[in-house]
Amino acid sequence: MPISPQLIEELVTANRILAREGVVDSFGHVSVRHPDRRGHYLLSRARAPECIEAADLMEFAPDGAPVDAAGRTPYAERFIHGAVYGARPDVHAVVHNHSPSVIPFSITRAALAPVMHMCAGIGRGIPTWDSRTRFGDTNLLVTNMETARDLAAALGDRPVALMRGHGCVVAGGSLREVVFNSIYLQLNAELQLKAMALGEITFLSEGEIAAVMRTRSSFTFERAWEFWCRRAGRTYDVRPMEGPLARS
Amino acid sequence: MPISPQLIEELVTANRILAREGVVDSFGHVSVRHPDRRGHYLLSRARAPECIEAADLMEFAPDGAPVDAAGRTPYAERFIHGAVYGARPDVHAVVHNHSPSVIPFSITRAALAPVMHMCAGIGRGIPTWDSRTRFGDTNLLVTNMETARDLAAALGDRPVALMRGHGCVVAGGSLREVVFNSIYLQLNAELQLKAMALGEITFLSEGEIAAVMRTRSSFTFERAWEFWCRRAGRTYDVRPMEGPLARS
Amino acid sequence: MPISPQLIEELVTANRILAREGVVDSFGHVSVRHPDRRGHYLLSRARAPECIEAADLMEFAPDGAPVDAAGRTPYAERFIHGAVYGARPDVHAVVHNHSPSVIPFSITRAALAPVMHMCAGIGRGIPTWDSRTRFGDTNLLVTNMETARDLAAALGDRPVALMRGHGCVVAGGSLREVVFNSIYLQLNAELQLKAMALGEITFLSEGEIAAVMRTRSSFTFERAWEFWCRRAGRTYDVRPMEGPLARS
Amino acid sequence: MPISPQLIEELVTANRILAREGVVDSFGHVSVRHPDRRGHYLLSRARAPECIEAADLMEFAPDGAPVDAAGRTPYAERFIHGAVYGARPDVHAVVHNHSPSVIPFSITRAALAPVMHMCAGIGRGIPTWDSRTRFGDTNLLVTNMETARDLAAALGDRPVALMRGHGCVVAGGSLREVVFNSIYLQLNAELQLKAMALGEITFLSEGEIAAVMRTRSSFTFERAWEFWCRRAGRTYDVRPMEGPLARS
Numbered sequence: 002m003p004i005s006p007q008l009i010e011e012l013v014t015a016n017r018i019l020a021r022e023g024v025v026d027s028f029g030h031v032s033v034r035h036p037d038r039r040g041h042y043l044l045s046r047a048r049a050p051e052c053i054e055a056a057d058l059m060e061f062a063p064d065g066a067p068v069d070a071a072g073r074t075p076y077a078e079r080f081i082h083g084a085v086y087g088a089r090p091d092v093h094a095v096v097h098n099h100s101p102s103v104i105p106f107s108i109t110r111a112a113l114a115p116v117m118h119m120c121a122g123i124g125r126g127i128p129t130w131d132s133r134t135r136f137g138d139t140n141l142l143v144t145n146m147e148t149a150r151d152l153a154a155a156l157g158d159r160p161v162a163l164m165r166g167h168g169c170v171v172a173g174g175s176l177r178e179v180v181f182n183s184i185y186l187q188l189n190a191e192l193q194l195k196a197m198a199l200g201e202i203t204f205l206s207e208g209e210i211a212a213v214m215r216t217r218s219s220f221t222f223e224r225a226w227e228f229w230c231r232r233a234g235r236t237y238d239v240r241p242m243e244g245p246l247a248r249s
Numbered sequence: 250m251p252i253s254p255q256l257i258e259e260l261v262t263a264n265r266i267l268a269r270e271g272v273v274d275s276f277g278h279v280s281v282r283h284p285d286r287r288g289h290y291l292l293s294r295a296r297a298p299e300c301i302e303a304a305d306l307m308e309f310a311p312d313g314a315p316v317d318a319a320g321r322t323p324y325a326e327r328f329i330h331g332a333v334y335g336a337r338p339d340v341h342a343v344v345h346n347h348s349p350s351v352i353p354f355s356i357t358r359a360a361l362a363p364v365m366h367m368c369a370g371i372g373r374g375i376p377t378w379d380s381r382t383r384f385g386d387t388n389l390l391v392t393n394m395e396t397a398r399d400l401a402a403a404l405g406d407r408p409v410a411l412m413r414g415h416g417c418v419v420a421g422g423s424l425r426e427v428v429f430n431s432i433y434l435q436l437n438a439e440l441q442l443k444a445m446a447l448g449e450i451t452f453l454s455e456g457e458i459a460a461v462m463r464t465r466s467s468f469t470f471e472r473a474w475e476f477w478c479r480r481a482g483r484t485y486d487v488r489p490m491e492g493p494l495a496r497s
Numbered sequence: 498m499p500i501s502p503q504l505i506e507e508l509v510t511a512n513r514i515l516a517r518e519g520v521v522d523s524f525g526h527v528s529v530r531h532p533d534r535r536g537h538y539l540l541s542r543a544r545a546p547e548c549i550e551a552a553d554l555m556e557f558a559p560d561g562a563p564v565d566a567a568g569r570t571p572y573a574e575r576f577i578h579g580a581v582y583g584a585r586p587d588v589h590a591v592v593h594n595h596s597p598s599v600i601p602f603s604i605t606r607a608a609l610a611p612v613m614h615m616c617a618g619i620g621r622g623i624p625t626w627d628s629r630t631r632f633g634d635t636n637l638l639v640t641n642m643e644t645a646r647d648l649a650a651a652l653g654d655r656p657v658a659l660m661r662g663h664g665c666v667v668a669g670g671s672l673r674e675v676v677f678n679s680i681y682l683q684l685n686a687e688l689q690l691k692a693m694a695l696g697e698i699t700f701l702s703e704g705e706i707a708a709v710m711r712t713r714s715s716f717t718f719e720r721a722w723e724f725w726c727r728r729a730g731r732t733y734d735v736r737p738m739e740g741p742l743a744r745s
Numbered sequence: 746m747p748i749s750p751q752l753i754e755e756l757v758t759a760n761r762i763l764a765r766e767g768v769v770d771s772f773g774h775v776s777v778r779h780p781d782r783r784g785h786y787l788l789s790r791a792r793a794p795e796c797i798e799a800a801d802l803m804e805f806a807p808d809g810a811p812v813d814a815a816g817r818t819p820y821a822e823r824f825i826h827g828a829v830y831g832a833r834p835d836v837h838a839v840v841h842n843h844s845p846s847v848i849p850f851s852i853t854r855a856a857l858a859p860v861m862h863m864c865a866g867i868g869r870g871i872p873t874w875d876s877r878t879r880f881g882d883t884n885l886l887v888t889n890m891e892t893a894r895d896l897a898a899a900l901g902d903r904p905v906a907l908m909r910g911h912g913c914v915v916a917g918g919s920l921r922e923v924v925f926n927s928i929y930l931q932l933n934a935e936l937q938l939k940a941m942a943l944g945e946i947t948f949l950s951e952g953e954i955a956a957v958m959r960t961r962s963s964f965t966f967e968r969a970w971e972f973w974c975r976r977a978g979r980t981y982d983v984r985p986m987e988g989p990l991a992r993s
Contacts, residue, residue, distance in 0.1 A: 026969075026972065027968050027969035027971075027972040027973070028863065028968070028969075047964070047968060048968060048971070049968055049969065049971055049972030049975075051972055051975060051976070052971055052972060052975055074964070099861070099863065101932060101935060101936060101939075102939070104860070104861055104936050104940075105936055105939040105940035105943055106943065108860050108861075108936075108940050108946050108947045108948075109940050109943040109944040109945065109946055109947070110943075110944055110945070111943035111944055116352070116356050116414060117347070117352055117356075117414050117415060117416075118388060118389040118390065118414060118415055119276065119347065121388075133950070133953070137952070138950055138951075138952025138953050138955070138956055139953065139956050140862060140865075140953070140956040140957040140959075140960045140961075141862040141949075141953060141956075141957070142862065142960075165947060166860060166861050166862060166947065166948075166949055166953070167861060167862055168861075188349060191349060192349060192352050192353055192356075194939055194942065194943070195349075195350070195353040195442055196352075196353035196356050196357050197942065197943065198442065198445065198446060198942060199353055199354065199357040199358075199359035199442070199445065200357040200358055200359055201357065201358070202356050202357055203356045203357070203413060203414065204356075204414075205389075205414055206381070206386055207386075208385070208386025209381070209386050209387065209388070209389060209414070211386070212386055212387050212388040212389075213388040213389065215388075216388045216390075217388075220295070220322070224275050224276070224295060224296060224297055225274075225275035225276075225297065227275075227296070227297055227300055228274065228275040228297030228299055228300060229275070231297075231299060231300055232299070364600070364604050364662060365595070365600055365604075365662050365663060365664075366636060366637040366638070366662060366663055367524065367595065369636075436597060439597060440597060440600050440601055440604075443597075443598070443601040443690055444600075444601035444604050444605050446690065446693065446694060447601055447602065447605040447606075447607035447690070447693065448605040448606055448607055449605065449606070450604050450605055451604045451605070451661060451662065452604075452662075453637075453662055454629070454634055455634075456633070456634025457629070457634050457635065457636070457637060457662070459634070460634055460635050460636040460637075461636040461637070463636070464636045464638075465636075468543070468570070472523050472524070472543060472544060472545055473522075473523035473524075473545065475523075475544070475545055475548055476522065476523040476545030476547055476548060477523070479545075479547060479548055480547070612848070612852050612910060613843070613848055613852075613910050613911065613912075614884060614885040614886065614910060614911055615772065615843065617884075684845060687845060688845060688848050688849055688852075691845075691846070691849040691938055692848075692849035692852050692853050694938065694941065694942060695849055695850065695853040695854075695855035695938070695941065696853040696854050696855055697853065697854070698852050698853055699852045699853070699909060699910065700852075700910075701885075701910055702877070702882055703882075704881070704882025705877070705882050705883065705884070705885060705910070707882070708882055708883050708884040708885075709884040709885065711884070712884045712886075713884075716791070716818070720771050720772070720791060720792060720793055721770075721771035721772075721793065723771075723792070723793055723796055724770065724771040724793035724795055724796060725771070727793075727795060727796055728795070
């Protein structure tokens, strides 16, 4: 069955939003799990997210092999996506990014944790994966399945893992969710950076994080998605709502 | 009596200005007290402020019930507005926002206070309301009148209250005033964050704050409103002036 | 003799540039000395610099009285300009601004001084004038000649004075010069704020500052002016060059 | 042989990109080595990079003399370029800039070093050249070959040297490379500034830097160049690829 044009457009939009919000620059990428083919995923050819068009999107097999490259060069780090989809049946979308607010936490021992309700989705106990621990001095890139599986193992069942001196990976149930959590991960990092200069921080409690996650509906993502579409100059494609009422 | 189109446009503009100035993102909202119906207020349906049109504006009863929902989903936190209007006859407009410069002060013990004359309107002794104090582990949202009244009690007769791990509420005599104080609250937070890195801060004295408030005229709000309208791409609707001469 | 249209346009442009570069927001103003009438100056009516048109420009007598108000409301703080022109025959243009990077230095004891050659024009030994020292608890505004002369005395023969909890005043030989020094004062403040977090700072030496000032030509201002005109959407009006060759 | 229009356009684009990304303001410049004439280079007349057109580009002899000035005023600091081309046969493009994130490292003893894989190209052991060491109190400008050669000596065989109280110089094998390294030098400075507030930093190891440089292909520069062209409003001129596959 061919991929729906709606999903294609949503993946293009996800790229453009991440670029507009400064989460990705020329690098970083976002994928969505193939709706039909087990373990396959859709991801752009190697191109800056701001420039991506529908024709750039490619399908990849679980091991990162392009299904129909048609002359297009894939991202060298596409393996990140395949490894996460392989390890996590609950995950339907993955972002890899180099957010300039998040990286400082990957290169120090300061622990990133939710300080605000909108950021609860990043979870507690965010791990920092260091390519050097197991692979020694490399160019830090995740360019094969072995390295990618090591990263996915560090991620475990969490929504976010940092990558030392590199960036992070964000995994979730939908494109809207991973875009949302990537942007609020960046915001949380900014808030925490500012707050650390002011004194001791009161983080969200575990109970609060659980309560936010329990009551979050897709409507929260929709409201943000419409806003980000407008900022990115993309048409907003309304989604049927699910879950409890709008919040915040 | 129907609401004047001028007030409707002003409320749309208030939303757009707060979005343009970065005080709100996809979340946060601004309301105005209903000019005729006691305790009622006007507030958008649940939508990002940047996207709001006149048709999104709804009327709410004091308890947060929509007067004529017409299929529109209200903000889950509209109760904040109702509780403040109920407790404060002097208040005619309310903003709830998650300004990224203000939140760090809500999650630390650093006290936010005016450091510059334009920011005097935020007042001294700004309280931080913590939902956890009385309600324990929640999703931090103010989704009923009981919680909203607790927040309104913390606000007391002040223009601003912070909300721990969440944002703030700004209450005032007009839309122009609450927008002005929301933006200058954000600026004050930025100034204070920078100044704290430089050494001990000289805050405005109580006498200075009182002097600014005593001599502030609506002209100050008008000058800023025209500027913010231009930046937000909104038509500036001139208001007849009141009070002493322009200042600053 | 009527004011040349070129000078009028330059003053409008100066306003727009300062707004575009974030040196002024809704408040702050820039004036130019009247080319013919002794002690008189040109300054906009009370309006946000971003919105100013040629028709907003007014002429003021040395004591701040408008020459031909024609129903226009003047800035309450126009006296700053009159007092500086009165005290400083070398000054032909004045900016008053609330730059958010500069204010932190006005409310702490951290001394702002040139850290980079382009910022040498702000001078060493920048004083901070505090309205409270002589006038006690006020609204901090300079709304009469007595206060303005006190500020001008603190400025002395320097290019810059800070105003505690308020902003600063920048005085110079031309509109291009005061706009240049206002923008580079802001940049110097940003550089110094960042550098202070890194360790002890090497400031420009007195000899270096003197050398920069001795060799600075109007060409330096021209190159920047063209750039800022483009960013502000204003037509660049080429000026005949004077002094030594371009630098930097 | 006349210079190819493609190279001319690439040099104009390099100027515009550096301006759009905030690496240069009204000042700073970028040159390319003349493809045919030994030691000659192409550089704009003295103009803000954001404003530069093809007609502004001039050819300079190794000693900084314009080949055909045609009434155009050269940059006073063009000698920087000549000295670097003279000392470094491997260098084909040079940027001189005043990045506001980089300067703080030039005026303190904090050492700038790669903290992220994309920034590996700035190298380790970045020196800070101080004009005062050999030339005493000057206006800090590099306006003759003697000073420029002293700077080039400090640069040595490295890609980057800081200039105390002034900015930096970035040298590399192509326009795309020096633009890339200038932008990621700025990003590295921002990351390091943030991380230093969080605690001790884990920098890239020497082995990691070497691995990144060994495996970097021109494709990395291409992907970024397309993105920056779009942001700067310039047409992207595709380049034939060389080296290993895309990375990151």
